[in-house]
Amino acid sequence: MFVGHYGVAFAAKTERNKIPLWVLFIGVQFLDYIWATLVLLGVEKLRVIKGFTAGSMLDSYYHPYSHSLIAAILWSTAAAISYRPLCRLLGYAYKRSTALIAGVAVFSHWLLDFIAHPRDLAIYDNTWKVGLGLWNYRGLEFGLEIALLAAGIILYLARNVMPAIRQKAVIVFGIALVVVQIGDTYVPRTPLTDKGTAVGVWIFYTLFVLIAFLLEKIGRRRQTDVS
Ligand SMILES: [Zn+2]
Numbered sequence: 001m002f003v004g005h006y007g008v009a010f011a012a013k014t015e016r017n018k019i020p021l022w023v024l025f026i027g028v029q030f031l032d033y034i035w036a037t038l039v040l041l042g043v044e045k046l047r048v049i050k051g052f053t054a055g056s057m058l059d060s061y062y063h064p065y066s067h068s069l070i071a072a073i074l075w076s077t078a079a080a081i082s083y084r085p086l087c088r089l090l091g092y093a094y095k096r097s098t099a100l101i102a103g104v105a106v107f108s109h110w111l112l113d114f115i116a117h118p119r120d121l122a123i124y125d126n127t128w129k130v131g132l133g134l135w136n137y138r139g140l141e142f143g144l145e146i147a148l149l150a151a152g153i154i155l156y157l158a159r160n161v162m163p164a165i166r167q168k169a170v171i172v173f174g175i176a177l178v179v180v181q182i183g184d185t186y187v188p189r190t191p192l193t194d195k196g197t198a199v200g201v202w203i204f205y206t207l208f209v210l211i212a213f214l215l216e217k218i219g220r221r222r223q224t225d226v227s
Contacts, residue, residue, distance in 0.1 A: 001109075001112040001113050001115065001116040001117075001141075001145065002145060002180075002181055002184055003145050003146075003148075003149050003177045003178070003180060003181045004112055004116075004144060004145035004146075004147075004148035004149060005028040005029055005108070005109055005112055005148075006025065006028060006149055006152065006177060006208070007147075007148030007149040007150070007151055007152030007153070008024075008028050008105060008108040008112070008148070008152060009021065009024035009025050009027065009028045009105065009152065009212070010024075010149075010152030010153050010155065010156035011151065011152040011155045011156065012024050012101055012104075012105050013156055013159075013160060014159045014160060015159060015160050015161055017095070017097065017098045017101055018092070018093045018098070019092075019098050019101060019102065020092060020212075020213070020216060021156075021212040021213075021215060021216050022209050022210070022212040022213035022216070023086075023092075023102070024102075024105050024212075025205075025208055025209045025212040026209055027079060027102055027105035027106050028105050028106070028108055028109055029109065029205050030075060030079060030106045030109065031066050031067060031071075031072060031075060031106070031109045031110060031113075032066070032109065032201055032205065033201075033202070033205065034065065034066040034075065035060075035063055035066035035067060035198075035201075036197075036198040036199075036201040036202050036205075037198075037202075038063070038065055038066055039063075039194055039195065039197070039198040040195055040198045040199070043065065044060075044062055044063040044064070044065060044066060045060075045061055045062035045063070045194070046058060046059065046060050046061070046062075046063070046194040046197065046198070047059040047061065047194065048191040048192055048193065048194060048197055049191065050190075050191050053118055053133070053135035053136050054135065054136055054137065054138040054141075055116075055134075055135040055136070055137070055138040055141045055142065055185055056116075056135045057191050058197070059120070060117070060120050061120060062126055063120075063122075064122055064124075064125050064126045067110070067113065067120075067121055067122070068121065068122040068123060068124050068125060068126075069110065069121070069122070069123045069124065069130075070123065070124040070125075071124075072106075072107055072109070072110035073107070075106055076103045076104070076106040076107035077103060079102050079103050079105075079106040080099045080100060080102055080103030080106075081099070083098065083099040083102040083103070084099055112148070113131075114130065114131060114132060115132050115134050115144070116131075116132075116133075116134045116135050116141055116144075117131035117132075117133065117135065118131050118133040118135060118136065119131045119133065138185060138186075141185070142181065142182075142185045142186075145181050145185075146178060146181065149174060149177055149178065149181075150174070153170060153171070153174045156170065157170060157171075162219065163218070163219035164219075165218055165219045166215065166216075166218040166219045169215055169218050170215060173211060173212075173215060177208075180204075
């Protein structure tokens, strides 16, 4: 699962909870940030094999600390607990319910990976592996990614007050994410190394976080002038 995760981030942000979109963008991919870091450190293991599944080249045969169910629950809990100090540090509004939303956003990653991944998600440590394997059906998996993203963006636009220029920018960003997903799913390429893949994850995910941050700045001054 790739851009589908961002559908959850868009859907989670409302005018009431005021969780910054960029924070949710980190949240929904938090487990992959841990994973990419641990792959770079040689702790978690990954093989990149052309045609491993129809929709993905990733054979994540050892990722107990980032992607086991128990680890996902622990990381989600840690995210919910650390959300308050994070808000204080960054000067963002905090409510107890927002900490819960942040935790659920982190956990949503595991649920969506569970749908897409072939049986490589351990319940705990590296045993009892599960995964519905939608990646074996390329068109279906791609359709789910796009449906999740589109639904998230529609909810985001409906539940947040913003100037028209930002609405347009959100839609353009959504289209760009669809293009990225088309490239990832359908454009043939030579597999990167395991470490190269992890670096790519860091670069692309962080680029999207940065765009999400800038997106919520667009037309901000005009908006405050009006109110
Ligand atoms: Zn993942």
